[in-house]
Amino acid sequence: MTLGFQVSLEILIIIMIGYIIYCLLKNRIIIRYALPWLLMLIVLGLVVLFPKILSVISGLMGIKTEANMIFFVGFCFVMLLMFSITMALTRCTKRIKKLTQELALLEHENRMYREGQEESRKG
Amino acid sequence: MKKLIIIPAYNEEASIFNTVSEIVEHAPEFDYVVINDCSTDHTKKICEENHFNVINLPMNLGIGGAVQTGYKYAQRYGYDCAVQVDGDGQHRVDFLKKMVQVMEDEQCDMVIGSRFIEKQGFQSTGLRRIGIKYFSLLIKLLSGTYIADPTSGLRLIGKKAIESFANDYPKDYPEPETTMRLLKKGLKVKEIPVIMRERQGGVSSISTIKKSSYYMVKVTIAILLVAMGRKVSE
Numbered sequence: 074m075t076l077g078f079q080v081s082l083e084i085l086i087i088i089m090i091g092y093i094i095y096c097l098l099k100n101r102i103i104i105r106y107a108l109p110w111l112l113m114l115i116v117l118g119l120v121v122l123f124p125k126i127l128s129v130i131s132g133l134m135g136i137k138t139e140a141n142m143i144f145f146v147g148f149c150f151v152m153l154l155m156f157s158i159t160m161a162l163t164r165c166t167k168r169i170k171k172l173t174q175e176l177a178l179l180e181h182e183n184r185m186y187r188e189g190q191e192e193s194r195k196g
Numbered sequence: 197m198k199k200l201i202i203i204p205a206y207n208e209e210a211s212i213f214n215t216v217s218e219i220v221e222h223a224p225e226f227d228y229v230v231i232n233d234c235s236t237d238h239t240k241k242i243c244e245e246n247h248f249n250v251i252n253l254p255m256n257l258g259i260g261g262a263v264q265t266g267y268k269y270a271q272r273y274g275y276d277c278a279v280q281v282d283g284d285g286q287h288r289v290d291f292l293k294k295m296v297q298v299m300e301d302e303q304c305d306m307v308i309g310s311r312f313i314e315k316q317g318f319q320s321t322g323l324r325r326i327g328i329k330y331f332s333l334l335i336k337l338l339s340g341t342y343i344a345d346p347t348s349g350l351r352l353i354g355k356k357a358i359e360s361f362a363n364d365y366p367k368d369y370p371e372p373e374t375t376m377r378l379l380k381k382g383l384k385v386k387e388i389p390v391i392m393r394e395r396q397g398g399v400s401s402i403s404t405i406k407k408s409s410y411y412m413v414k415v416t417i418a419i420l421l422v423a424m425g426r427k428v429s430e
Contacts, residue, residue, distance in 0.1 A: 167429075170367070173255045174265045177231075178272065181251045 074124050082121045090114050106161070109154055199296060200275040201228040201289075202266030204259055204282065209238040216248050219281065223289045226279075229269055233262040257367070264365035271362040279352040291390040295352040298388055305357045305383035306375070308343065309350035309390035327412060331372045334416065338423040339379040344387055346372040356383060364429040366418060369411055373418035380422055 093110055096102045120126050131142035201219055205212050212230065219228050229249050232240050234256040243250035251265060263280055270278040277299060279292060295307045312328075328347050336342045349371060353361065357378055366373055378385055 166367075169255070170257055170261050173253055173257055174261065174268055177251045177253045177265060178268060180254075181269075 086118045197276045199226045200270045200278040201226045202280045203230045204262040205239050206233040207235045207237045223292050231262040231265050260367040260370045267362040270358050277354050304386040305354045306385045307352040308348050308387045310345035310387040312344040313389035346375050372415050376419045376422045
């Protein structure tokens with residue numbers, strides 16, 4: 074890696090971290106879901122700063138080319154992230170269903186109550 | 197015994213009036229509740245103009261979510277049994293009395309109205325029958341009980357099953373899976389022969405190859421998970 078490339082990558086990473094913090098401030102994402110992204114960006118930032126880490130890790134994992142190791146690790150991370158999103162989605166779906174049903178039952182109860190009141194006013 | 201008929205309705209403007217009228221006329225010993233699953237046609241208007249007992253879901257939840265709302269209603273108001281009667285007019289209400297009779301006499305937790313015991317009336321189409329047979333065999337293999345029509349929507353259930361279904365009910369294609377759940381819990385399921393008509397309006401929810409394959413895979417996995425002891429909410 075040339076120094077220029079390293080610097081531009083670091084700038085890119087800092088912009089992305091900045092954007093996530095901006096989203097957090099604007100309340101567009103919640104901390105729980107921002108954490109994995111922040112963690113990933115910090116790790117990337119460290120790797121760009123000290124590229125030696127890469128050759129050490131690929132050596133430990135027994136992968137010859139560093140590029141392959143990056144793709145492999147990145148792929149695993151993305152899979153993990155997507156799975157956690159699927160789980161979060163399931164949780165949300167369940168909650169929305171429960172709320173919808175509860176709301177409909179209460180609306181019905183309320184309507185019956187009001188009709189009863191009207192009946193008794195009429196007399 | 198407090199008895200409830202649950203009528204899930206999604207875009208059933210063509211048949212909802214007849215379905216409810218038939219119930220009020222022929223099964224007056226039952227209370228009924230229409231669950232309007234956020235229909236985009238005039239189902240809601242028809243129900244309200246005729247002062248039907250209707251619960252309007254503010255969002256579309258699919259057949260499972262709609263029927264489950266009915267079970268929650270049954271649980272909340274202390275019904276002893278509940279039966280789902282589809283809004284498209286496939287089920288005939290004259291069988292309801294017989295189903296209640298069987299439930300009381302044999303003390304069972306679920307009575308299924310089956311098309312295939314005496315093989316009369318609308319018998320569904322060829323490929324569908326093969327699919328249904330497959331689920332019968334799968335359930336027989338996993339639970340030891342043979343259910344001839346595990347996809348029938350005409351099911352009368354007692355208090356224990358109402359409790360279970362109110363807490364946890366699948367979003368789509370719920371019948372075979374939930375029957376399996378009751379069998380797994382050791383509840384008593386009984387089938388009696390009924391005659392069904394072809395639908396009077398609306399379309400089947402399993403109409404394309406894509407949907408049928410989803411149906412087969414989804415329901416198979418669901419049944420297997422139940423057999424393996426899937427955790428049930430609450």
